[in-house]
Amino acid sequence: MQYLDKKIQKRIDDKLDLLNSFRPLPVSAVEKLKEQFEIEMTYNSNAIEGNSLTLKETYLVINEGITIKGKPLKDHLEAKSHKEALDYLYTLVETGRNNTISERFIRSLNQIVMQDIDREWAGKYRNSAVIIGGADHKPPEALEIPKLMQNLINWVGDNKKKLHPVELSGILHHKLVHIHPFFDGNGRTSRLAMNIILMQAGFPLVIVLKNDRKKYYQTLSVADKGEYADFVNFIARAVERTLDIYLKILMPSKKSNEKYISLADLARDSKFTEKYLNLLARSGKLEAHKEGRNWLSSKDALKRYMDSRERVRK
Ligand SMILES: Nc1ncnc2c1ncn2[C@@H]1O[C@H](COP(=O)(O)OP(=O)(O)OP(=O)(O)O)[C@@H](O)[C@H]1O
Ligand SMILES: [Mg+2]
Structure with missing residues (x-):
């Protein structure tokens, strides 16, 4: 089954090939981009769920260790924890460890993201019902979570070679928030899990922008009905955005x-x-x-x- 629009897929594949053709990439430029994307993703991923820090403030908190007057402590801690989760992803990708998605891996992402917010439940599956604010979807009963998570891991294994990485990562993201295995931090955990698949396929970090929240929620709700194309193509556009920005900076002097x-x-x-x-x-x-x-x-x-x-x- 093809979910990804063929034209967008070709553009993405061509752009990734182009990026790869410049490898080894200039270290200092890549480090700078990586840092910029880490801050940007931390800002956007936390802001989607209501964190009040701005992009600039997120930068100050993470890189300068500054406390922003008048902003909640929780928002500072979330920024730091999210950055830590990204560092964890990078370490895994760079050392080549963990090239399969496991329940343990997903739980450790949630553990890092939620460590300072809810010590008791960080990294643990929920034991009662939750609702998703702003969505019609009712997540499954807590009792079903272990089985559903196991099925999800099997699904990834079965489809790893069959689907394009953008499809695999996008659908994994949806399936994970659909189950909503944790009390909190499901969105952030899923966006990180999606990224490890993309990073392992050679893509730089992909960001769901806060400005796209409406489209994000809308395409997720279509995916709840088992129709994945809209959500996959939404993610594909985010993938392409990252590639465009990387190419813009790394491409040796281009035509104007x-x-x-x-x-x-x-x-x-x-x-x-x-x-x-x-x-x-x-x-x-x-x-x-x-x-x-x-x-x-x-x-x-x-x-x-x-x-x-x-x-x-x-
Ligand atoms: N219709 C939907 N079906 C499945 N998942 C959805 C739907 N709408 C939104 N979501 C996901 O649920 C997440 C929000 O869930 P929730 O409000 O429980 O907060 P959370 O678990 O803390 O996640 P976040 O880290 O984004 O705050 C969104 O980020 C999104 O990924
Ligand atoms: Mg939340």
């Missing part, structure tokens, strides 16, 4: 047309309106990625979109 510009700027020299380009970007038809609230794309990307449209017409 591949420069990423705002959709307003792109519209100015084209026959499309900004609004229409925005629609194309959101639907994944035009290669684009978000920085802050704004979509960025390039003249070359628009040309590739127009060429592909020509081809369809012929």
Whole structure:
């Protein structure tokens, strides 16, 4: 079964190949990107569930050890723990240990994320019912969790070679939050677990942006019905965003047309309106990625979109 849109898949595969073709990547640039993405993911992943720290504050807390006046202690601790969880992921990937997803691995992620927030339950499966705020899905009864988790691990093993890493990691993410095995931190744990599969396949860190929370929740609820395409393609766009940013920085001096510009700027020299380009970007038809609230794309990307449209017409 193909969940990933073929065109997006090809773009992702090509971009990953391109990134790999530059290996070994310049160490200092990669370190900087890695650090930037760690802060960005920590900020976004925690903010999705209500943490009040801004991106800048997250940076100050993690890198400078600064306490932000007026912000809850809990929010500081969550930032530090999330960073610790990311360091754990990197260590696993770099040492080549743990190349299979296990229950122990998932529980240790939750343990690290929740260690300072709920010492009693961090890393342990829940023993009573929970609800997911803002979602219709009712997670299964606590008694069923061990069996469901075992099935999930088996599912990953069975599908590791059959699915594209973006499909495997995205569906794992959904299955995990669908079970909701922990009292708290399920979202963060799942976004980290998704990332280890992607990292092992050579992708840099993939971030679900806080600004995309609505789409994230909406596509998760479609996946609750067993229809995975929307969620997988939502994750695919996040994967592509990361690749675009990495390539933008690491690609040896590129042609100027591949420069990423705002959709307003792109519209100015084209026959499309900004609004229409925005629609194309959101639907994944035009290669684009978000920085802050704004979509960025390039003249070359628009040309590739127009060429592909020509081809369809012929
Ligand atoms: N319809 C849905 N089906 C399955 N999972 C969903 C659905 N909607 C949201 N989720 C997941 O549930 C998570 C939120 O769950 P919850 O409010 O219980 O907080 P949590 O377990 O602490 O997770 P987080 O770390 O994101 O706060 C979201 O991050 C998302 O991954
Ligand atoms: Mg929570």
